[in-house]
Amino acid sequence: MSGHPEWVWFDGEIVPWERATVHVSTATVLRGANVFEGVRAYWNSDERELYIFRNDEHLRRLRNSAKIMRMAIPWSPEELTRAQVEVLRANRYEGPVWFRLSLYVGEGEGRTFPPAEARIGGFILPRLSPHGEEVTAGVDTCISTWTRIADTNVPPRVKAGANYHQARLASVEARLNGYTGQPILLNERGKVSEGPGACFAMVRDGVLVTPPITSNILESITRETILELARDVLKMPVQEREIDRTELYIADEAFFCGTGAEITPINSVDHYPVGTGKPGPVTHRLQETYFGVAEGRVAQYRRWLTPVYGGVKAAARG
Ligand SMILES: Cc1ncc(COP(=O)(O)O)c(C=O)c1O
DSSP states (O other), X not given: OOSSOSEEXXXXXXXXGGGOOOOTTBHHHHHOOEEEEEEEEEEETTTTEEXXXXXXXXXXXXXXXXXXXXXXXXXXXXXXXXXXXHHHHHTTOOSOXXXXXXXXXXXXXXXXXXXXXXXXXXXXXXXXXXXXXXXXXXXXXXXXXXXXXXXXXXXXTSOBGGGHXXXXXXXXXXXXXXXXXXXXXXXXXSSEEEOSSSEEEEEETTEEEEOOTTXXXXXXXXXXXXXXXXXXXXXXXXXXXXXXXXXXXXXXXXXXXXXXXXXXXXXXXTTEEOTTXXXXXXXXXXXXXXXXXXXXXXXXXXXXXXXXSTTOOHHHHO
């Protein structure tokens, strides 16, 4: 696996990696003024096809983030979809891919640009990304000493680069304190919010429970997916409700969910084992179901997939 892609989509064109650069004086560099999506494309080895997972939902959330940030997107959803397909094809990927689709403020320092005057650029930066080891093994986590950002100041509903300043503080602290996974943040009301890069869910007495979208979380696409799969495929009850910290210590199972984290089991929180201290049966079933759906192996959910190679078998592509 190479360290970086050969090709990047940058401001409307496919360019070699070296040419995808922005100036140091732009608001995106100086203040993190950008919104983005982290998206996965899953490889179906039988069909030799790469499927972008829930492309429409990612593009809708990107539009919502840009709207709240008063950024006008210079590309239509169709153009952005075409750009994604083209850059994945250009890199000739035949394996699971994660990519970042970013829109950035490409103007300089010193002025707050009215929306109509701010130049918005964009890029798509892909890389091969097989499952991390923690998806199988699970992680040990903790409650962070940092409080989750809030809708009243830095809204977590907006997927903005600058939000990840907090992610860095919280994740690095957890790592220095010896935890293997990202931490769990509480919100300003002291209720469980999410991880700095993934949502949180737990199983208690056969019910899948996750905080509501008003708990200062990102409106996660994986969280929506998991809720639907738990309800409709696993036929289990689901609840979106506030969660107390101490419920984590007595949960039967817990996991992070997100595009990057996929479904990462949580083995312990603050050194309290979760259930048996190993990934549990519901988590396993959800993982199996989720990966089957994402790879295009479940007919009813193929509507969530956007094919990259359009059914042209890799072998025939040469
Ligand atoms: C802060 C945060 N919460 C939740 C998620 C999960 O969102 P999604 O499932 O849409 O990837 C992410 C990104 O993966 C994130 O960065």
